[in-house]
Amino acid sequence: MLKTGRLYGVGVGPGEAELITIKAARVINDSPVIAIPKSADSSADGRSKALVIVEQLIALDAKEILELDFPMTRDKDALLASRAKAAGAICLHLKAGRDVVFITLGDPLFYSTFGCLVPFVRQAAPEAVIEAVPGVTSFCASAAAAMMPIAEAGESVAVIPAAYDLEDVRAALSAFDTVILMKVNKVIDKVVALLIETGLERKAVFVSRAGWSEERVVTDVASLKGEVLDYFSLIIIRKGT
Amino acid sequence: MLKTGRLYGVGVGPGEAELITIKAARVINDSPVIAIPKSADSSADGRSKALVIVEQLIALDAKEILELDFPMTRDKDALLASRAKAAGAICLHLKAGRDVVFITLGDPLFYSTFGCLVPFVRQAAPEAVIEAVPGVTSFCASAAAAMMPIAEAGESVAVIPAAYDLEDVRAALSAFDTVILMKVNKVIDKVVALLIETGLERKAVFVSRAGWSEERVVTDVASLKGEVLDYFSLIIIRKGT
Structure with a gap:
């Protein structure tokens, strides 16, 4: 058979x-x-x-x-x-x-x-x-591109697929040591405003297309306001940085 | 030089x-x-x-x-x-x-x-x-061992390093689609009790040493109560499973 x-x-x-x-x-x-x-x-x-x-x-x-x-x-x-x-x-x-x-x-x-x-x-x-x-995820590759740890021992991590509901992001930023915002391109202005409001804009790093020839790492996330961003974009915010 | x-x-x-x-x-x-x-x-x-x-x-x-x-x-x-x-x-x-x-x-x-x-x-x-x-994480390997998706599009994920504070786990279970509890060995009894209480014990999978020769996958997590477990142990709870 x-x-x-x-x-x-x-x-x-x-x-x-x-x-x-x-x-x-x-x-x-x-x-x-x-x-x-x-x-x-x-x-x-x-x-x-x-x-x-x-x-x-x-x-x-x-x-x-x-x-x-x-x-x-x-x-x-x-x-x-x-x-x-x-x-x-x-x-x-x-x-x-x-x-x-x-x-x-x-x-x-x-x-x-x-x-x-x-x-x-x-x-x-x-x-x-x-x-x-299993394979290497985009957020691990992004952390490597930015040389910023996602988490050290004892730290909690939230991964939010797309930041449509800013209140969810706000709650996660309050409760977790690290927050990863996937596919952040469509909501970048709102996210930047929230990071500035919560005083976390210096704890954040933006990475798009990690490991591709088009890879981009931006530590001054406030500068991204108003930009049209790539679909493969994420932001890692680590409070303990 | x-x-x-x-x-x-x-x-x-x-x-x-x-x-x-x-x-x-x-x-x-x-x-x-x-x-x-x-x-x-x-x-x-x-x-x-x-x-x-x-x-x-x-x-x-x-x-x-x-x-x-x-x-x-x-x-x-x-x-x-x-x-x-x-x-x-x-x-x-x-x-x-x-x-x-x-x-x-x-x-x-x-x-x-x-x-x-x-x-x-x-x-x-x-x-x-x-x-x-970057490398393949233990939670991705564990999901593969259990053949259980961590998250599909639109779902949020919380990674909690060790479930010392059960209230944090309870809050994460309520707010996130998927919760990954790392190094769950020391608190397994409390976690199992919480999963039963919240009706999520059938949505959980336990994996230790994913990909090692000692790999172990347990879908009936309630059966783990009272066991002495391996240090490299985690539980993935996905509500949408």
């Missing part, structure tokens, strides 16, 4: 090709099918950044690239339908005995579409083994 | 040798001196786990291993004195033109001694270039 393929969710790190793990490179190399979310993490040229990383290390000629469509929508039904469809496309390969590697920037279980896909794959192919290969 | 060496803080990942990045392996390979905290992260045999990872990949014969003493104390003066002494030992090498790689489990700027050392090295050798190479 044909053995069902395995699905791997593989983190390829934050953007620098060398920040992929040895395990991630091996698993990708051994797999005939590479699944990527269509242009969700695109570089300047519109290509999947995760794929750009991988092709610097691994020959892709003999591999099938499976592009999966994940629309950027808040329509719950459309979202669920797209995930079911993507899982279906993956399961066709698994059921034909082919391993599939879903590559993702950063870590596959920390803000990645891979986590959303897993329940659908489990439903469509319950016999398939699913495995995750 | 002799060029001052560089100091690298290098994350070697959570414990599985293959989860080191290509960059970390290269930087360690290129450096003549490897600094390790004395037995702070020891394996069953009392050896530095970070060094055990590295020697599976890199020949260490020609390298100098610089053991640094970081006493486990709450005495602030003793702590600062030990860091100054460790920085002094590192700077002797840097000033002699030798690069030093400080290896650390996980990531060098997320709960690592490296972050504490940096200000002392900057003071003792202001001319030295200091660089961090």
